[in-house]
Amino acid sequence: MNYPHIFSIPAICSQLGIKNVIICPGSRSAPLTIAFTRHKDFDCKVIPDERSAAFIAMGIAQQLKEPVILICTSGSASLNFLPAIAEAYYQQIPLIILTADRPAEWIDQLDGQTIRQEKVYGNHVKASFNIQTDKEHADAQWHSQRMMSEAIAISTDAPQGPVHLNFPFREPLYPDHNEFKDVSTKVITNIKPKLNLDNGQFDSLIKQWNSFKRKLIVCGQGILNTQELEYLHQLSDKFKIPVVGDIISNIHELEYGITHPDVFLGSSKSGLHESLQPDLLITFGKSVLSKHLKIMLRKYKPQQHWHIQSHSVAADTYQSLTHVIQVSQEDFLKRIAEQEDSQTFDTQKQENYYHIWQIEERKTRRVLSSFLPTDNFGEFEVVKKVLEALPENTNLHLANSMSVRYANFIGIGSDKKNIKVFSNRGTSGIDGCNSTAVGAALSSSVNNVLITGDMAFFYDRNAFWHNYQVPNLKILVLNNHGGTIFKMIKGPNQQPELEEYFVTEQKLKAEQLAKEYGFDYLFCDKRSKLNNYIKQFMEDDDVTKILEIETNADENQAILEQFRADFNTQ
Structure with a gap:
């Protein structure tokens, strides 16, 4: 060798x-x-x-x-x-x-x-x-x-x-029998500093902080620890600062968190976006899923935008970035939360601003809780019931396209503890959703639940082509036999080539794949069977499971449009 x-x-x-x-x-x-x-x-x-x-x-x-x-x-x-x-x-x-x-x-x-x-x-x-x-x-x-x-x-x-x-490498590439040579090894260890703001830097920020009347916190994709959630709770409760985040921001345990911005910011309510314009925007984490939130903040820009992270170069997602504050999220939130709450006329303006966000969030949650789809069986209610049935201590993986959007519309209740949400929103492709969930299942002892559409599922079917068991993995496949999201996007949905060249109809079902790999397989195409199948799907019995839901793409689109219409009439 x-x-x-x-x-x-x-x-x-x-x-x-x-x-x-x-x-x-x-x-x-x-x-x-x-x-x-x-x-x-x-x-x-x-x-x-x-x-x-x-x-x-x-x-x-x-x-x-x-x-x-x-x-x-x-x-x-x-x-x-x-x-x-x-x-x-x-x-x-x-x-x-x-x-x-x-x-x-x-x-x-x-x-x-x-x-x-x-x-x-x-x-x-x-x-x-x-x-x-x-x-x-x-x-x-x-x-x-x-x-x-x-x-x-x-x-x-x-x-x-x-x-x-x-x-x-040049040949020969393989060692002779039992050839193994001890080699002296040089290792260089990096000692990483802990980033903190000194008192002078923090005092300067607080002076600016106190000058703003409408402060807003937006959380990007990330895993927030319990301590950070507590600091966010204090900021929301004590200072009446709205804390906004998608399902991938993992702030769903925050009792007064604003977790449905993509629903109410997409409504036709006149003047809503303008009324939610912040003076100071605080952000941390990575990507934001909500297109409507990005549109609103890009149009109605804050006077200042502070992004909190431990390195220097930050994305200017809302075209308003003014400060990159190089400090840990936890340290920044802790020090802000420890400030005194002094009641002034300006704090009343902050409270009024907070209540505008809360009113829209509560309205969205009411519509979601009372929304009854038409007689047609559809994906919206399936995802809603699966999210409601998630046991505590679960890793939830959301495939791209409609799966992550359904989950984001619906959300996870604050009563659900230790549900960690993951999604490939770096590049937002469908090409590794199964495999990422498999990797998570291989390296964790908790249950891993993947919600995926049929295109993403079959595209990444080789995720299961190996010799390792993943008994803690459960997969919900929403099979409407094509890329339905293109029917809901303005542009492709108005083209004569829609069905053949964008939706790309496919006729596969997951049953044969389940047999190939020895997974338990459940199939549901009727509302009457759904509750029983979800109960079986969620049972913790150390078996990899696939629950395949077959629905009609056009009916799914109609249900989503009905939900949006119900929301706009409230």
Whole structure:
């Protein structure tokens, strides 16, 4: 074997706290595969499909909040990692991608499984390293070890994200029997500082804070811990500051949280948007799902917009960003919540502003609780009943397209404790929703429930093509036999090509897939069966389950339009 020094790579990863490795089978990557599988400190899993493998790795890293190693062979295998790498980049999830490659002299020479792999992921990784082919010299070995330590440090620095290391290998790739060479290992450990505002900086912010009469907090995608929720509760209750967030912001346990902005901001109520314009906008977290919230804040801009995060470069989502405050969310919320509540004429204006948001939120919740669809059986009520039936301590995964939108319209009650919501809203694609949920199920002991449409489900069916059991995974498939969202978007829904070229009708059902992989399968196409099937679906009996709901796309659209009409008449 030409590369005994590669055994130092897993040693570095282990010493820096990495425990999980996803391996895609291949020959050129044999030195990496052998090095990691022979190291005692790793949980190595083999996933044949590279696209699924990368999303599974991302799901594991998302749950464990630590980097996962991802290994593949040379050629197009590396290209199949890209959708998940882009998603991890925008969701700020740490991945360490190790791709095997052919030596430089064989690139573009029509040799098998040989493409241009150096920096193949472009701007969707935080850094990319091309490790030298020849490692005879001690300095070259020192260099590869240094690059490995540096890659892990970059991946875990804020904002976290994927880092790529490309390893060109020459043959022979496989060791002789029992060949294993001990190699001295150099590890570089990064000590990360804790970011806090000093008193002078904070006092300056508070002076500005107190000058604004209408303050608004918007939470982007993220997992909020219990302590942060308590600080948000204090800010909402004591200072009457509206706290707004989609279902993916995970603030649903906040009793007075504004969790349905996409419903009431999409109404036809005259003057509503203008009345909700803030003077000061405070944001944290990643993407926001609500299109109507983004439209409102872009049109009715705040005087100042502060974004709270631990690194310097922030997205200007609402075109009004004035301050990036580099501090932890928890520290910022804690210090603001500890301020004295002094009653003045301006605080009355803040309270009036708060009540406008609360009135619209309460109205939405009333309509949702009393909404009775037509006689037609549809997806809206299915998602509503499944969300209501979720047990505590559940990971809820929402596939893109209509699944995440239904859930966002409906929401999760504040009485539901420890429901953590995940969705691939970095790039918002349908191409890894199953696999991400599988990765989460493989790395957590709680129940994982995936709500997905038929297109996303069948597109990612290789998520289950491996030898690992996921008994804590339950999948709700909303099968209306096509991409229904295009019927609801202005533009495609007005084109004669709609049905064939946008909706893309498909005739599959999930039953055969369930049989192939040994999953329990439930099928429902009638309202009369629904409650019983949801009860069976939610039973905690250590079996992977698929509940497939078959409905009519046109009837689903009519039900959603009926809901919007009922809301606008309130």
